[in-house]
Amino acid sequence: MINHELLHQASERGLIKKAQIAPLLAFLTGDESEQAPHADPEEMHFARGFHDIFISIGLVILFAGYFFSASLITDDSPLHWFGVCAGAMTVSWLLAEWLSKKLRLSLPSILLTGAFVTFSTLAAVGLVTFILGSTNPIWDLSRSYDHPDITWLQITPFVFGLVAGWGFYKRFSVPITPAFLSLVGIGLFLYSIAVIDTDLLANYLNLWLMAIGVGCLVLALWFDMQDPLRRTVNSDTAFWLHLVAASLIVHSILSLFVAQNQSTVAAIATIVTILVIGLFALVIDRRALLASAIGYLGFAIAALLDQIDLGDKVGLSVTLLVLGIFVLMLGSGWSSLRGLILRPFAKRAIMRLLPPISPKGYSK
Numbered sequence: 001m002i003n004h005e006l007l008h009q010a011s012e013r014g015l016i017k018k019a020q021i022a023p024l025l026a027f028l029t030g031d032e033s034e035q036a037p038h039a040d041p042e043e044m045h046f047a048r049g050f051h052d053i054f055i056s057i058g059l060v061i062l063f064a065g066y067f068f069s070a071s072l073i074t075d076d077s078p079l080h081w082f083g084v085c086a087g088a089m090t091v092s093w094l095l096a097e098w099l100s101k102k103l104r105l106s107l108p109s110i111l112l113t114g115a116f117v118t119f120s121t122l123a124a125v126g127l128v129t130f131i132l133g134s135t136n137p138i139w140d141l142s143r144s145y146d147h148p149d150i151t152w153l154q155i156t157p158f159v160f161g162l163v164a165g166w167g168f169y170k171r172f173s174v175p176i177t178p179a180f181l182s183l184v185g186i187g188l189f190l191y192s193i194a195v196i197d198t199d200l201l202a203n204y205l206n207l208w209l210m211a212i213g214v215g216c217l218v219l220a221l222w223f224d225m226q227d228p229l230r231r232t233v234n235s236d237t238a239f240w241l242h243l244v245a246a247s248l249i250v251h252s253i254l255s256l257f258v259a260q261n262q263s264t265v266a267a268i269a270t271i272v273t274i275l276v277i278g279l280f281a282l283v284i285d286r287r288a289l290l291a292s293a294i295g296y297l298g299f300a301i302a303a304l305l306d307q308i309d310l311g312d313k314v315g316l317s318v319t320l321l322v323l324g325i326f327v328l329m330l331g332s333g334w335s336s337l338r339g340l341i342l343r344p345f346a347k348r349a350i351m352r353l354l355p356p357i358s359p360k361g362y363s364k
Contacts, residue, residue: 009104025231052107055099059111063088082126085119092116093168100172109174116168117180121161128153154195158188175236178223179244182216186248206252213248216241224284225353239288246292250277254296270300278330282338285355287331298323 007021016024047053066088074080092115100109131153161184169177189212193201201208220241227234254270274293281289302319330337339357346357 021232046110047107048105052105055105056107056111059095059108059115063091063115066091078126078129080126082123082130085123085126089116089119089123089164092119096168096172096174100174109172110176113165113168113172113174113177114180117161117165117177117184120164121157121184124157124160128156155188155191158184158191162188173233175233176240178219178237179240182219182241182244186212206255209248210252213245213252216245216248220245221284224286224355228353228355230355239286242286242288243292246277246289250274250293250296267300267303270296274300279341282334282341283354285338287334290330294323294327297326 007016007025010016011021047056067084070084070087074084092112096109096112096116099105100112162181165177165181165184168174169181190201190208193208220238223234223238223241226232227238250273253273274290274297277293278290281287298319301322342351342354342357345351
């Protein structure tokens with residue numbers, strides 16, 4: 001059966017160009033831009049079978065053994081920490097050459113990507129800590145104001161993590177890599193603000209997180225627009241970025257309301273915010289954007305029930321029931337509700353940038 005993975009393998013062998021994969025797949029499957037995807041538009045390729053899971057278990061055991069063995073032969077000095085993490089970083093790359101590049105296993109590739117980005121950043125932390133001296137930890141910002149050269153050293157781990165992660169992405173094209181890079185980028189951004197002025201970070205943290213979340217959302221939407229039919233790895237990349245963006249946006253917005261110390265107002269504002277996010281998620285057909293808000297919705301419902309003094313156990317029971325019914329109804333009626341909202345705009349040019357309306361969404 002012709003699918004994206006098969007065509008990607010053909011491009012790896014030089015039979016076709018990577019730019020030809022998407023249009024060739026659309027031609028061979030007979031799809032047009034107006035047609036809706038046949039499969040779940042948010043289908044995630046975590047694992048193709050238990051083989052992926054079995055290999056992933058092996059990876060976890062391998063790295064656990066690696067670090068346990070390293071703890072027996074090294075001490076806690078920064079230089080030794082650098083060597084251990086650099087070794088783990090190298091092992092991650094070599095395993096990715098086999099499991100990601102050759103075998104193209106999904107779940108192991110996700111684990112190796114996270115491991116490589118994490119270990120590359122931590123390796124740089126160990127090296128910089130060694131250079132600064134063990135008595136001056138990397139997170140000590142007190143010397144940064146008088147010694148700008150130290151500031152450059154302190155942000156080096158983030159920069160190195162980004163550069164190394166980008167190289168990993170260019171080599172193996174694992175869809176989750178941009179999400180991991182965005183997390184490192186967030187660390188670099190917030191740390192840079194703290195270096196400039198710690199009060200500037202502490203007093204406006206929620207606003208900074210909201211701005212970063214919006215940036216991640218824009219990037220996720222860009223990947224989505226490259227693949228409205230959700231058939232290429234751009235869709236998977238967008239999925240992970242939507243998760244990062246939603247967590248940041250929802251947390252930052254709702255934290256502003258909670259900070260007012262008015263539980264009822266905060267609860268109502270939370271519900272309204274989640275409804276707006278839900279409407280936007282319907283339009284772009286991304287349940288992932290709404291998933292991060294479900295927990296906050298539960299807290300909001302519980303806060304409102306607390307105002308009528310139902311008791312802790314009864315309040316918890318009602319909250320779980322209401323939340324469960326909401327998720328089930330929204331999930332089962334997603335396509336129909338999306339069609340109801342977007343049907344009046346079906347002929348507008350903007351619909352070319354959005355996933356097609358499912359056939360269920362056209363039902364009367």
